Amino acid sequence: MKKLINHPENVVREELEGIALAHADLIKVHFDPNFIYRADAPRAGKVAIVSGGGSGHEPMHGGFVGYGMLDAACPGAVFTSPTPDQMLEAAKTVHGGNGVLFIVKNYTGDVMNFEMAADLAMAEGIEVQSVVIDDDVAVENSLYTAGRRGVGTTVLAEKICGAAAEAGYSLSQLAHLCRKVNGWGRSMGMALTSCTVPHVGKPTFDLPEDQMEIGIGIHGEPGRSRLPLKTADEIVEMLMGPILSDLPFKAGDEVLLFVNSMGGTPLIELYIAYRQAHRLAVQHGLKVVRNLIGPYITSLEMAGCSITLLKMDDELTRFWDAPVRTPALRWG
Amino acid sequence: MKKLINHPENVVREELEGIALAHADLIKVHFDPNFIYRADAPRAGKVAIVSGGGSGHEPMHGGFVGYGMLDAACPGAVFTSPTPDQMLEAAKTVHGGNGVLFIVKNYTGDVMNFEMAADLAMAEGIEVQSVVIDDDVAVENSLYTAGRRGVGTTVLAEKICGAAAEAGYSLSQLAHLCRKVNGWGRSMGMALTSCTVPHVGKPTFDLPEDQMEIGIGIHGEPGRSRLPLKTADEIVEMLMGPILSDLPFKAGDEVLLFVNSMGGTPLIELYIAYRQAHRLAVQHGLKVVRNLIGPYITSLEMAGCSITLLKMDDELTRFWDAPVRTPALRWG
Numbered sequence: 001m002k003k004l005i006n007h008p009e010n011v012v013r014e015e016l017e018g019i020a021l022a023h024a025d026l027i028k029v030h031f032d033p034n035f036i037y038r039a040d041a042p043r044a045g046k047v048a049i050v051s052g053g054g055s056g057h058e059p060m061h062g063g064f065v066g067y068g069m070l071d072a073a074c075p076g077a078v079f080t081s082p083t084p085d086q087m088l089e090a091a092k093t094v095h096g097g098n099g100v101l102f103i104v105k106n107y108t109g110d111v112m113n114f115e116m117a118a119d120l121a122m123a124e125g126i127e128v129q130s131v132v133i134d135d136d137v138a139v140e141n142s143l144y145t146a147g148r149r150g151v152g153t154t155v156l157a158e159k160i161c162g163a164a165a166e167a168g169y170s171l172s173q174l175a176h177l178c179r180k181v182n183g184w185g186r187s188m189g190m191a192l193t194s195c196t197v198p199h200v201g202k203p204t205f206d207l208p209e210d211q212m213e214i215g216i217g218i219h220g221e222p223g224r225s226r227l228p229l230k231t232a233d234e235i236v237e238m239l240m241g242p243i244l245s246d247l248p249f250k251a252g253d254e255v256l257l258f259v260n261s262m263g264g265t266p267l268i269e270l271y272i273a274y275r276q277a278h279r280l281a282v283q284h285g286l287k288v289v290r291n292l293i294g295p296y297i298t299s300l301e302m303a304g305c306s307i308t309l310l311k312m313d314d315e316l317t318r319f320w321d322a323p324v325r326t327p328a329l330r331w332g
Numbered sequence: 333m334k335k336l337i338n339h340p341e342n343v344v345r346e347e348l349e350g351i352a353l354a355h356a357d358l359i360k361v362h363f364d365p366n367f368i369y370r371a372d373a374p375r376a377g378k379v380a381i382v383s384g385g386g387s388g389h390e391p392m393h394g395g396f397v398g399y400g401m402l403d404a405a406c407p408g409a410v411f412t413s414p415t416p417d418q419m420l421e422a423a424k425t426v427h428g429g430n431g432v433l434f435i436v437k438n439y440t441g442d443v444m445n446f447e448m449a450a451d452l453a454m455a456e457g458i459e460v461q462s463v464v465i466d467d468d469v470a471v472e473n474s475l476y477t478a479g480r481r482g483v484g485t486t487v488l489a490e491k492i493c494g495a496a497a498e499a500g501y502s503l504s505q506l507a508h509l510c511r512k513v514n515g516w517g518r519s520m521g522m523a524l525t526s527c528t529v530p531h532v533g534k535p536t537f538d539l540p541e542d543q544m545e546i547g548i549g550i551h552g553e554p555g556r557s558r559l560p561l562k563t564a565d566e567i568v569e570m571l572m573g574p575i576l577s578d579l580p581f582k583a584g585d586e587v588l589l590f591v592n593s594m595g596g597t598p599l600i601e602l603y604i605a606y607r608q609a610h611r612l613a614v615q616h617g618l619k620v621v622r623n624l625i626g627p628y629i630t631s632l633e634m635a636g637c638s639i640t641l642l643k644m645d646d647e648l649t650r651f652w653d654a655p656v657r658t659p660a661l662r663w664g
Binding site for chain 2: 002003004005006007011014015016017018019021022055056058059063078192193209212229231232233235263264265266267268269270271272273274275278279288291293295298300301303304305327330331
């Protein structure tokens with residue numbers, strides 16, 4: 001296992017120490033239980049947004065904490081759900097008096113623990129609503145999921161809902177918006193290589209030198225099919241087809257096109273993939289009005305990419321464009 | 333070779349097509365000769381800044397074109413210098429009447445071709461000054477270099493000089509500032525794995541599973557030593573030692589600490605490295621006033637990192653903080 005780490009058991013703690021040192025202007029880190037939260041929390045009157053999930057998907061979610069996005073993020077161990085006590089403490093820390101929205105990726109452990117945390121928070125008088133993201137069109141059920149997995153749309157939902165929260169949306173308005181984003185987003189991913197969980201020490205799966213996995217999950221869960229390696233243009237077509245037909249996206253729709261690196265795939269390849277994805281979107285009659293390209297929801301050092309297409313309207317575009325200041329997304 | 337590409341010979345062209353589709357609000361791409369330039373070029377009265385180098389180091393340099401940074405970037409083939417005609421056409425396209433600054437990484441081909449382009453531009457009445465970046469403390473000379481290689485400080489110089497150009501610095505003031513940044517920046521890198529140049533099809537070098545290369549160049553040029561794999565904390569200490577002693581950085585100095593991924597190293601590991609680099613800087617008496625963490629000057633999918641330390645003063649900090657709107661760096 002070739003990694004820039006110290007002891008495998010200390011990976012998340014040391015990562016959080018690094019984040020705390022690096023971004024003290026934006027965020028603070030609470031240890032035991034672990035969560036990252038906005039340096040200026042709680043923001044009185046604003047609905048707070050809390051997300052979380054296993055580590056190993058950086059910058060998601062900790063890199064999205066800050067003005068215009070998340071109020072707190074709860075990192076579990078690598079590829080392991082965070083626990084209810086993390087979520088409860090995070091919610092209590094950032095609650096500004098107007099309730100808390102939990103944005104939850106659809107993995108059984110995440111959903112169960114966020115539900116438990118919501119119950120505990122409500123018992124302490126904090127109003128909570130949860131929205132589960134399940135945008136992955138690859139498979140109906142998977143290793144860690146009943147129903148579709150939550151992937152790339154999560155990043156977009158956190159940005160858009162974060163801006164809406166700054167603009168004064170109520171908790172029920174925010175939950176409604178988050179469900180709309182989830183309903184309008186579709187994703188699919190693929191892997192060229194596996195990744196290695198530090199405390200496991202060997203690759204999650206074996207993928208021969210001439211094979212790829214289409215429909216991979218962000219923890220290396222099996223996808224739709226294992227196939228001989230193809231060209232970037234063919235691969236992107238295999239991802240875009242199921243995405244385009246699922247919503248379905250219709251000619252004339254405005255979309256945000258998000259081409260994501262699984263971690264080990266460099267930008268030079270992402271732009272080659274983006275070129276084809278954009279071309280196919282246009283061929284389908286879509287208008288690509290916004291995009292995002294880079295490593296935002298990763299699987300450690302896995303090589304591969306995922307594509308997310310989000311149908312946009314004026315509300316979503318306005319909140320996408322709104323200012324954001326987090327370690328990983330920053331503009332305006 | 334597992335890459336998300338089509339034909340190896342088309343990698344750079346297709347990448348540029350993707351960049352053009354993705355960032356039409358910020359940049360335009362000129363083909364044959366290839367260069368990326370600001371969508372609003374030329375900017376009358378502003379000194380134009382042009383850089384360039386081999387592809388495979390993305391987002392450098394094309395991702396740094398836009399308001400507050402570069403006016404144009406000339407990408408060569410992967411790990412291959414761009415040609416004088418690219419640089420000349422780029423300079424002519426973005427020249428706003430007040431001269432052009434070439435920022436050149438110290439590789440023999442880059443330096444030679446930028447010199448030739450400067451001569452050609454000056455023959456056409458465009459005033460040009462060139463500054464060569466040579467900040468890599470690892471080795472005195474290397475495979476492609478007489479003198480030290482140019483690495484991470486290039487990113488910082490392009491940001492700082494780009495802001496100064498927006499603020500109205502003259503060509504000679506800009507060249508002076510760029511030399512100051514180069515004089516105050518020191519870098520060193522390391523690799524856990526090799527990378528594979530697409531048209532070569534096999535790894536640039538072999539690095540056994542239990543070995544690492546300290547002092548690696550951004551094209552996989554040999555470094556100082558090949559050693560058994562160590563912990564992140566030990567590796568960072570091996571990079572920071574030579575950096576700290578070279579300028580030398582003194583107690584009380586304000587610095588920008590830049591921890592860069594070589595491409596395949598994920599953010600979770602970079603923050604572990606940042607934690608130790610920050611700690612060592614503080615132990616040395618330095619005040620870390622700014623930082624940058626992520627893949628900014630890469631070597632395709634190589635796993636590893638580099639560290640750059642830049643001594644800061646009010647002028648550098650002001651221009652670092654100034655607004656920037658490029659595909660890869662965007663704030664303010």
